Amino acid sequence: MAEDADSDFSAYAGARVGALRRSAYLLCGDWHKAEDLTQTTLVKLYVAWPRVQRAERVDAYARATLVRAFLDDGRRRWRGERPTRDLPDLPTPDPSGGWSDRLDLARALARLPARMRAVVVLRCWDDLSIAETARALDCSEGTVKSQTSRGLALLRQLLEEPARATQTEGDH
Amino acid sequence: MSSDLDIPSSVLAALRGGVGEEPPLRLTVPDLIARGRRARRGRQLRHAAGSLATVSLVGGVAATSVAVLHSSPGTGGGGRSAAQPSRSASGSPTPQSSAEPAVPPPATEPPARATARLDRALDAALRLPPGGRRVRVTGSPDGRAGAFYASQGGYKSVLDIVDPAGAGNLFIEVDGTRRASCRTAGTETTCTADSLPAYQCPAPQPNLSCTIFADGTMVTVTRQSEAHGVIRWTVSEARPDGNSVLATALNYGANSVPQVKNPPDPVAQRPTPPLTIAQLTALVHDPRLAYYPRN
Numbered sequence: 001m002a003e004d005a006d007s008d009f010s011a012y013a014g015a016r017v018g019a020l021r022r023s024a025y026l027l028c029g030d031w032h033k034a035e036d037l038t039q040t041t042l043v044k045l046y047v048a049w050p051r052v053q054r055a056e057r058v059d060a061y062a063r064a065t066l067v068r069a070f071l072d073d074g075r076r077r078w079r080g081e082r083p084t085r086d087l088p089d090l091p092t093p094d095p096s097g098g099w100s101d102r103l104d105l106a107r108a109l110a111r112l113p114a115r116m117r118a119v120v121v122l123r124c125w126d127d128l129s130i131a132e133t134a135r136a137l138d139c140s141e142g143t144v145k146s147q148t149s150r151g152l153a154l155l156r157q158l159l160e161e162p163a164r165a166t167q168t169e170g171d172h
Numbered sequence: 173m174s175s176d177l178d179i180p181s182s183v184l185a186a187l188r189g190g191v192g193e194e195p196p197l198r199l200t201v202p203d204l205i206a207r208g209r210r211a212r213r214g215r216q217l218r219h220a221a222g223s224l225a226t227v228s229l230v231g232g233v234a235a236t237s238v239a240v241l242h243s244s245p246g247t248g249g250g251g252r253s254a255a256q257p258s259r260s261a262s263g264s265p266t267p268q269s270s271a272e273p274a275v276p277p278p279a280t281e282p283p284a285r286a287t288a289r290l291d292r293a294l295d296a297a298l299r300l301p302p303g304g305r306r307v308r309v310t311g312s313p314d315g316r317a318g319a320f321y322a323s324q325g326g327y328k329s330v331l332d333i334v335d336p337a338g339a340g341n342l343f344i345e346v347d348g349t350r351r352a353s354c355r356t357a358g359t360e361t362t363c364t365a366d367s368l369p370a371y372q373c374p375a376p377q378p379n380l381s382c383t384i385f386a387d388g389t390m391v392t393v394t395r396q397s398e399a400h401g402v403i404r405w406t407v408s409e410a411r412p413d414g415n416s417v418l419a420t421a422l423n424y425g426a427n428s429v430p431q432v433k434n435p436p437d438p439v440a441q442r443p444t445p446p447l448t449i450a451q452l453t454a455l456v457h458d459p460r461l462a463y464y465p466r467n
Contacts, residue, residue, distance in 0.1 A: 006205055009205065009208075010201045010205065013201050013204055014201050017197065017199055017201075018194075018197065021194070021197065021199075022191050022194070025191050025194075026191065031194070031195050035197070035198060035199060038199060039199055039204065039207070042199070042204045042208070043204060043207045043208045043211050044211070045208075046204060046205060046207075046208025046209075046211070046212070047208055047211050047212045049208075105186035105187065106191075108186070124179060124183070124187055125187060152178075152179060152180060152183055153180075155180070155183045155186075156180035156182050156183055159182040159183060159186055160182050
């Protein structure tokens with residue numbers, strides 16, 4: 001029985017670890033921290049696996065755990081920690097030009113308050129419904145709606161700022 | 173992307189750009205399962221500790237741990253000179269000093285004993301700047317300046333160092349479980365010390381130096397400059413037995429960050445971090461800073 005559960009968990013973790021890490025990266029903006037958050041999430045999921053699997057809400061549990069781990073991490077006082085066992089990930093421009101957009105997105109997301117960022121990532125990136133997002137963040141659906149609206153407006157403003165600045169420079 | 177949302181076109185374009193090139197994933201499923209099992213065992217133990225019988229048992233174990241501490245490895249001898257990290261001329265780490273007690277390393281170790289052992293090792297190995305003192309970081313786990321067990325595995329220590337030049341921060345991590353994934357007969361497993369693949373230095377980067385010594389030990393040094401004059405020096409040592417020690421020093425103190433919900437970015441409080449690269453290297457090379465799986 002335990003082996004079956006491990007096998008199911010292995011299959012799930014193997015399939016979802018990449019997606020979870022990408023979500024974590026959008027939340028925290030740091031690949032190393034994203035990996036730690038993903039690890040925390042999957043370890044907690046493993047502990048709760050029999051219960052969560054029976055309830056058939058594995059994805060929802062994983063998303064909620066990831067977001068809570070991210071929010072908890074932000075509350076810690078000892079912010080000197082930034083595990084970098086191997087290498088800092090230095091951005092390298094890609095020839096397609098997409099790098100600039102991604103950098104802008106990461107920077108703009110980083111300027112949103114943590115909970116607002118979580119709402120935007122869950123709604124727009126992970127494609128969760130309002131109800132699912134509210135459950136993951138343990139808040140009301142009204143809060144999700146207002147935070148999404150404000151978050152997207154702020155993101156738009158932040159993302160369009162550099163473009164406007166460039167345009168203005170070009171006009172002169 | 174959510175279809176029921178009115179996403180502004182600029183945001184949509186940025187979201188479609190994705191997250192870009194991803195660094196290699198270091199998490200392995202066997203490692204996650206091993207950590208999950210430990211977490212589950214710990215949880216069961218905490219539940220069990222609620223009963224009176226278990227309380228007395230825990231008391232007995234604690235007493236035993238205290239007694240064992242006096243003979244634990246790493247409690248004797250002073251640290252190496254920070255200015256002279258012990259590397260032989262051939263570039264191979266020197267064998268352990270003969271002053272090290274000839275006690276075989278334990279296969280497993282309870283966290284209470286490990287944190288006490290690592291505290292003592294840090295006391296001996298840490299060379300503070302003249303006039304420097306260690307300061308507990310507000311809000312650190314257990315309210316301690318010493319080592320603590322991290323739920324993700326391994327032991328960590330976070331402390332501020334304050335000397336006449338200002339406040340700085342030191343973060344140390346000792347871990348032995350984050351090993352590469354080994355594939356044996358088509359099955360992916362967590363590597364054992366014997367099957368651990370040789371370390372390979374990452375691709376060259378301007379702020380990184382990496383050395384692999386004759387015995388297979390890999391030491392990497394990164395020097396990062398961040399916003400507001402913050403400098404971050406990190407030295408990590410990955411040992412052939414799977415142990416790894418990482419030390420990061422910053423030129424700002426964690427206590428200086430205001431305790432608010434979303435604190436602002438840190439600002440440099442001294443010209444350079446409180447420990448030099450040589451001191452950090454000596455620290456991570458100290459054999460007393462070692463991890464044994466918890467039991």
